Amino acid sequence: MDTGAAARPYDVVLFGATGFVGELTAEYLAEHAPSGCRWALAGRSRGKLTALRGRLAERWPRCADLQILVADSTDPEALRELAGSARVVASTVGPYVWYGEELVAACAEAGTDYVDLTGEAEFVDRMYVRHDARARETGARLVHACGFDSVPHDLGVYFTVQQLPEGVPLRVDGFVRAGAVFSGGTFASALTAFGRGREILRAAHERRLHEPRLVTRRARAPLGGPRFSRETGTWALPLPTLDPQVVARSARALERYGPDFRYRHYASVRTLPMALGGTAAVGTGALAAQIPSVRRWLMDRYEPGQGPSAERRARSWFSVRFVGEGGGRRVFTEVSGGDPGYDETAKMLAESALCLALDDLPKTSGQVTTAVAMGDALLARLQNAGLRFRVAYAG
Numbered sequence: 001m002d003t004g005a006a007a008r009p010y011d012v013v014l015f016g017a018t019g020f021v022g023e024l025t026a027e028y029l030a031e032h033a034p035s036g037c038r039w040a041l042a043g044r045s046r047g048k049l050t051a052l053r054g055r056l057a058e059r060w061p062r063c064a065d066l067q068i069l070v071a072d073s074t075d076p077e078a079l080r081e082l083a084g085s086a087r088v089v090a091s092t093v094g095p096y097v098w099y100g101e102e103l104v105a106a107c108a109e110a111g112t113d114y115v116d117l118t119g120e121a122e123f124v125d126r127m128y129v130r131h132d133a134r135a136r137e138t139g140a141r142l143v144h145a146c147g148f149d150s151v152p153h154d155l156g157v158y159f160t161v162q163q164l165p166e167g168v169p170l171r172v173d174g175f176v177r178a179g180a181v182f183s184g185g186t187f188a189s190a191l192t193a194f195g196r197g198r199e200i201l202r203a204a205h206e207r208r209l210h211e212p213r214l215v216t217r218r219a220r221a222p223l224g225g226p227r228f229s230r231e232t233g234t235w236a237l238p239l240p241t242l243d244p245q246v247v248a249r250s251a252r253a254l255e256r257y258g259p260d261f262r263y264r265h266y267a268s269v270r271t272l273p274m275a276l277g278g279t280a281a282v283g284t285g286a287l288a289a290q291i292p293s294v295r296r297w298l299m300d301r302y303e304p305g306q307g308p309s310a311e312r313r314a315r316s317w318f319s320v321r322f323v324g325e326g327g328g329r330r331v332f333t334e335v336s337g338g339d340p341g342y343d344e345t346a347k348m349l350a351e352s353a354l355c356l357a358l359d360d361l362p363k364t365s366g367q368v369t370t371a372v373a374m375g376d377a378l379l380a381r382l383q384n385a386g387l388r389f390r391v392a393y394a395g
Contacts, residue, residue, distance in 0.1 A: 008084070008085055008086055008087055009038065009067075009085055009086075010038050010039060010040045010067070010085055010086040010087065011037050011038045011039060011086070011087050011088065011357040011358065012029070012033070012037065012038075012039040012040075012086065012087070012088045012089075012090060012353045012354065012357050013039065013040045013041075013042050013069060013082060013085065013086040013088070013089050013090070014026055014029065014039065014040070014041055014042060014090050014092075014353075015042040015043065015071070015082065015089055015090065015091045015092070015093060015103065016042075016043055016091055016092035016093035017041040017042060017043050017049060017052060017092075018041075018043050018045065018048040018049060018051075018052050019043075019092050019093070020307040020342070021092050021117065021147075021307070021342060021345060021346055021349075022043070022092040022093075023052060024342055024343060024345075024346035025090065025092060025346040025349050025350050026041060026052060026056060027056065027059075027346075028346050028347055028350040029350050029353075029354075030056045030059070030060040030063050031060065032350065032354075032385070033350075033354060034358070035062075037354065037357070037358065039066070040066060040067040040068065040069055040085075040086075041053060041066055041067070041068050041069070042068070042069040042070070042071055042082055042089075043070070043071070044070065044071065044072040044073070045070075046068060046070050049068045049070070050068060053066050053068065069082050069085070073093050073099040073100070073102060073103065074099075074102065075102075076102050076105070076106065079102050079103050079105075079106040080106045080109070080110065082103075082106070083103070083106035083107045083109070083110040083112045084106075084110045084112070086112055087112065087113060087356075087357050088112065088113040088114070088115065088353045088356045088357045089103065089107055089112055089113070089114050089115075090114075090115045090116070090146075090349055090350070090352070090353040091103055091114070091115070091116045091117075092116070092117055092349070094116075094117065094118060094120070095120060095123075096116060096118040096120050096123040097120050097122055097123040097126075097196070100116065100118065100123055100127075101123075101126070101127065101130070104127050104131050104142060105130070105131055107135075107140055107142065108131040108132075108134045108135040108138065108140050108142060109134060109138065110138065110140070111138035111139045111140045112140055113140060113141045113142075113143070113356045113357070114140065114141070114142045114143065115143045115144075115146040115349060115352045115353050115356065116143075116144055116145070116146060116349075117145070117146060117147040117149070117345060117349055118144050118145055118149070118242075119145060119147075119149030119150070119241060119242045119243075120242070121200055121203070121204065121242045121245060122196060122199055122200040122203045122204075123144075124144045124145070124242065124245075124367075125203035125204050125206065125207040126203050126206075127142065127144070127367060128207050128210070128211075128367045129203075129206050129207055129210050131367070132210075132366045132367040133366070135365055135366045135367065136365045136366040138365075139365045140365060140366075141356060141364055141365055141366070141368055141373050142366065142367045142368070143352065143356070143367075143368055143369065143370060143373050143374075144367070145242055145243075145246055145369075145370070146348055146349050146352040146353075146370060147344075147345035147346075147348050147349055148318070148340040148341060148344060148345045148348070149241065149242055149243060150241075150242055150243040150246040150247070150369075150370070151348045151352070151370055151378075151382070152318070152320050152335040152337070152340075152387075153174055153176075153243040153244075153246065153247060153265065153320060153335075154243070154246045154247055154250055154369055154370050154371045155335070155370060155371055155378065155379050155382070155389070156174065156320050156322055156333065156334075156335040156389070157172050157174065157247045157250070157251075157263060157322060157371075158250065158254075158371040158375065158379070159333060159335070159379060159389050160172055160322045160324040160331060160333045161256060161257055161258075161324065162256070163324065163329075163331045163333065163391055163394060164324050164325075164326045164327065164329055164331060165326055165327030165328075165329055166256065166258070167258060167259070168258055168259070168326045168327035169258055169259060169260035169261070169326055170257060170258045170260075170261050170262075170324065170325070170326035170327075171261075171262050171324070171325045171326060172247075172261075172262070172263050172264075172322055172323065172324045172325075173224070173229075173231075173236075173263070173264045173265075173266065173322065173323045174243075174244075174247075174263065174264070174265050174266065174320055174321070174322050175229060175231075175232050175234065175236060175266050175267075175268035175320065175321045175322075175323075176239065176265070176266065176267055176268060176318070176319075176320050177234075177267075177268045177318065177319045177320075177321075178316075178317065178318040178319070178340050179315075179316055179317050179318075180313075180316035180317065180318065180339055180340050180341055214252055216259070217252075217255070217258075217259050217260070217261075218259070218260045218261065219248050219251035219252040219257060219260075219261040219262075220248055220261070220262055220263075221244035221245060221247055221248035221262070221263045221264070221265065222262065222264065223238045223240055223244075223264075224236070224238050224264035224265075224266065225238065226238065229266070229268070231321075231323045231332065232268055232321055232323075233270075234268040234269055234270050235268075235269045235270070236266035236267070236268060236269075237266055237267045237269060238264070238265070238266055238267075239265045239266055239267050241265065243265050244263055244264070244265040246369050246370075247263045247265070248261075248263060249369050249372075250369045250370075250371035250372055251263070253368070253369070253372045254371065254372060258326065268321070307341075307342050308342070313338070313339040313342050313343050314338070314339070316338060316339035316340065316341075316342075316343075317336070317337070317338055317339070317340075318336060318337055318338075318339075318340040318344070319334060319335070319336040320334065320335045320336070321333070321334045321392075322334070322335075329394070329395070330393075330394075330395055331391060331393065331394045331395075332391070332392040332393040332394075333389070333390065333391050333392060334388070334389075334390055334392055335387065335388065335389050336387070336388045337386065337387045337388065338386075344387065347382075347385055347386075347387075348382065348387075351378065351381045351382055351385055352370060352374065352378060354381070355374045355377050355378045355381055356373065356374065359374070359377040359381075360377070361373065361374055361375075361377055362375065
């Protein structure tokens, strides 16, 4: 279906631009978007958007002419108009399970590419069931999890697989370490997920009923058990996040991952006491989130839109190490960068939106992952933007 996306007035529209990560993404676009890129700021408050444009123009004078689009996440008509004006819409407005669906629906209907920062498995599964088919008809690419969830892990495995032989069973383990403060949006999404266990399981089951099954290949991401990793010299704790699901979906879609692919995803902790303490903290948080009044109280303590100072972010870092094996070959790779929850996440979202809008990419549509939709092009963009993808060992 020809939706006339190339003739639209904007290449990229940033929705939720006045939130904490939204403003960082706007700053990144102001500095790094090429001169010919037509982009705009969007959100529900014209006053806040105008003030943001003014702050951007003080540092980057060309931003004085940025267009402002006013739309609320609960206003389907305004979101349809917004989606119809852009080639790509990038959204920072979460928790997405509460505020995200109307925009996804509008983009799927308009044939508009869409990227977001969600780490919410329930949201991703529900959007697949409800909007993947329509997006395939209109040519829209719906690419969720374009921040720290799940770009370093999805593209890190993609990069690792490229170092391994083709046409053989492959095994990859990922080990995540970070020194950073969680974002308010991430905290709210985690609390929401802890309190919606039944809904998450129901959404996953419904997705499985709709997804086509692989016939001649296998790709999976089982939840590994806690263990000591000799490869990293740390304790490895299974991470039941969206990331391994995204990796497995990339593996199902791309034959380069081989006939039988397995990925396991871990938090990497240096000492056993830290491992036990982290497990206890997560368990306590999950139990507390089951009580609605406690969940609301916790969310009020650290609302989305809040974040640490530039000085604190400058001290933050992340590293994801991968161990890949197959065909008699073994490789160690690493993806690393600065502050994962804010600065690097804004960079990943902005580069994903620019990649979809401006780069020559494989023809895809529907709900797709970063590796499937953008692959080598996004990998090159992120490397040029300062994220490090390296091979530490190959043998």
